[in-house]
Amino acid sequence: HDENGEVHYRYPKIRLTGVETVEGVTTEILDPNKEDSGITVEIFNSSGEKVDGTEGNDLGTKMVVTFEKGATEGVVIKKDALDSRNNLTIINPLRVPADTTEDGDESDPYQFQFIQPAEDKIPKIRTVTPSTVTVSGEKGVKIEGQGFSEKFNLYINGVKNNTAKRNGTGTEIIFDAPATNQEGYVQIIVQNDDGALAIYDDFLYVKTYTDPKITDFNPKKGTYNTLVTLKGQNLLPPNPLVADIESGIGLLQLIGTRVFIGGKDINTYTDQGLQPYKAPSTQPLIDTEEGNIVRLSEDAHSIILQAGEKATNNVAYYKVYFDTYTGKTMLTDGNREVYEIIAEGTQLYGLKGGDKFAIIVGQESIKIEEKTLKFMTPYAKEDFKNQAGEKDGDRITGNRVKVVNHHELTFTVPSLAREGYYDVAIVNPDTKKDERRGNQGFYYSFQPQNLPEISRIEPTEGSVDGGYDVYIYGKNFVSGGTVEQKSTVTIGGVTVPPEDVEVSYDKTYIRFKVPKYPGDLATETEMDRKYVPIVVTNPDGGSAHIDGFAYIIPISNPEIFKLVLEGGSAAGGRTVRVEGQDFRYFEPFRDTNNNGIWDVGEPFTDKNGNGIWDNLLDEGHFERLQKTAGGWDKNILPILPKVYFGNQLATVTDFGPGLLVVETPKGIKGPAQVYVVNNDYGVSNKVPYTYET
Structure with missing residues (x-):
């Protein structure tokens, strides 16, 4: 402390022989205590804890010296110092009043050598994977580069690492990162036996606080740009509450949960942070x-x-x-x-x-x-x-991951080097991860020949209960004799059972039965719907996707009381009266002011595409629609509830409050389940109907 009570820190000076200024003046003392020296010193005790200079905590066994860029500008190595022995000594400070210039004891000299290796002898580090690890350490960290000699040493912040092993071509080193007490960036040095070295400054230690888990992901096979939905736990969207993006995990927090395929981050980033x-x-x-x-x-x-x-x-x-x-x-x-x-x-x-x-x-x-x-x-x-x-x-172009919420994310597959299985991992900003390895990972199809295309889907929304058909229109779909020879459909991360997928003969559309939403949408959102992607994957891995299908929580709850005419010919064409309640005859709308009626400006689903909200029980609406081009089939039928006899759609010929009159479709002799689906995809109970010969 000085006379004003302010704390001053003094660090050891470094005496280094064999260096001089560009003007030829010998300069041996590197002093981190000088203002704007550009030299930072950290001292640690034998337990790896930082020494802060207070009484009882002022002696250490390791000193890490960091030179900022430009700190040694103007200082060069003497020509006669190359390839010869030079001395390094440490000069401790004295704990005396702040204005003293006195030094304490100086260490015995440590001899070292400056070298100037040929350019083709200098090793190079290209990547370190992972480049961020927890303070508890990480096994199997991979360094990729070139020029690593058979005999080499690996140093982490100046400490030799004895776990490092090199491959036979000198392009890869695997090592175990040790545990540490300190968060922050450390320096990795690979030094060949001739003294030439490569430096990597972006290896980061962080403390952990999350526990991400993969529950499932689909599709599990595809190619470049296949869209995959991953379900899990403790996934993290970008978090803007960051004080510093230059050190620690600040920048990673702005990114959120990352996806690694084959051990590599599928995103690509700018060279300079934000x-x-x-x-x-x-x-x-x-x-x-x-x-x-x-x-x-x-x-x-x-x-x-x-x-x-x-x-x-x-x-x-x-x-x-x-x-x-x-x-x-x-x-x-x-x-x-x-x-x-x-x-x-x-x-x-x-x-x-x-x-x-x-x-x-x-x-x-x-x-x-x-x-x-x-x-x-x-x-x-x-x-x-x-x-x-x-x-x-x-x-x-660099972001291939979108975190939807803490339980779901989507990612698009990058271009990969070979055909086969790749490990899939999710990694949170604190480096905690979960992984699916080997044949539990993603199968990448290299250069598939049959790439499907999707132009549209109909309908674009449906009930969370599932059980109804959706058509996917496009081209290059595949229909084969076995499950393995047919296009597969994934909706919202759920793979549709093969028996519920039907590909047209001309390969231009797919009809599939929508599975029940895998969860409780009412507890997941305050909205009445959730949009999910649909992915088609061909047997050779070619894929296409389309966004915009909505699982919705229907407002209506239709119920069938009875059918009038309890039997009918399997040839179809019989008239059946379906009696019940809550059959909907107006276009679905979002009641934003909760007054129970549609008001001008409130969004609605335009089932007949005329740009006007229609209510078929309003005589004026009904007459206008009847007289408009297309009449019943184009303007009225799209609004009416659909009536199914088994999987076959009946033709509605008349309607009224609590009543639908239909003409039965063709069927097979025996019982069929009849149910009603409203235009907001509310589904009724099922009642039996018997087809007779």
Whole structure:
């Protein structure tokens, strides 16, 4: 302490012979105590704990010296010092008043040698996998590079590692990273027996706090760009509540859970942490749609919003995302700053604490209150070209993972080097991971010849109860004699049983029976629906996917009381009256003000495609639709409930409150189960009907 009570730290000086200034002046003392020396010293005791200089904790057994870039600028090695012995000594400080210039004892000299290896003799480190490990250590860390000699030494922060083993070609080293008490970056050095060395500065130790688990993933076979849905536990979306992205796991927290295939991160990143992002003028990061809907761009989940400047050390980060539980679009710093983003016409607002703030969206930032939030990304990107071929912003190419929530993520498969099984791992920012190995992993098909294409699906939504048919239209689907020779369908991460998949003879459409939603949607979200992808995978691994199918929780609950005409010919064509309750004759709508009726401006599902909300029990609506081109088949039938006899759809010929009159489809002699599916996909009970010869 000085006379004012301020604490001053003094570190050992380093005496190094064999160096001089560029002017030829010998300079042996490297002093970390000088202001702006660019030299950082850390001292550790024999237990690996940091020595802080306080009384009783001021002696150590290991010293780590870090030179900032440029710290030794102007200092060169003497020519006569090359390939000869030089001395290194440590000069301890004295615990005396702050203004002293006195030094303490100096150590005995340690002799070392400067060398200047030929360029082709210098080893090189290309990658270290994993590059982030827990403080408890990690077995089997892989260094890839070139020029590693048969006899070499591996050092981690100056400590020799005795577990390292080299492959026969000198391109790979496997070692066990030891446990440590300290978080942070350490330096890896690979030194050949001739003294030439390679350095890697980005090996990171972190403390752990999560426990991610893989429950399942599908499809388990595919090729480049196959979309895979992974279900699990403790998955982490990007967390903007980060103080420092330069050290520790700050940048990894902005990324969230990562996916590794074959031991490699499937994402690609910028070379320098966060980099500016510019949205294409035609694809705003946040936009509005008709019906006061907020829409996020495809790149939005890859963007971090930055308030302030790093140069002033006054930086905060935000993210914008769609909350799958509440169904709201949110902007947050991960802490107290939380806005719900709403649309009123074409204007966006942020709601916070009962107040409403206008949001101005630009190509490079958004403005809200007094804040300007700049668009940044950790992911690789490329130029976005407009229709004229001119650069118009950026397009994210490096992010292949989207964390939907803590239990689900999707990823697209990168290009891999060979055919076969690859290990699949999820890795959280604290490096905790779970993995599926060997034939429990993902089977990659190399250069499949039969790539399917999907143009559309019908219908685009259905009940969580499943059991109804969806058609996938496109081309290059495969229909074979066995399960292994037929296209498979995956919906929301669930593989449809082969017996429920039917491929058309001309291979242009697939009809499949939708499985029940695998969970309780009512507890997973406050919305009435959840959108899931549909993936088609051909036997050779070629795949295609389409987004936009919605599992919905139907509002209606139709019930059949009885059928009038209890039997009928297997040839079909008999008239049956289906009597019951809650058969729906109006187009489904979202009752945003909860008044029980449709109001102008409320979103609805336009079943007949005429752009108007229709209620068939309103005589004016019904007559208008009858007289409009297409009449009953085009304008009315799409709104009416569907009646099934087994798997066959009956033809509705008339309707009324609690009544559907249908013409039976062809069937097979014997019993068939009859049920009603409303246009919001509410499904009724089943009642028996008997086909007779």
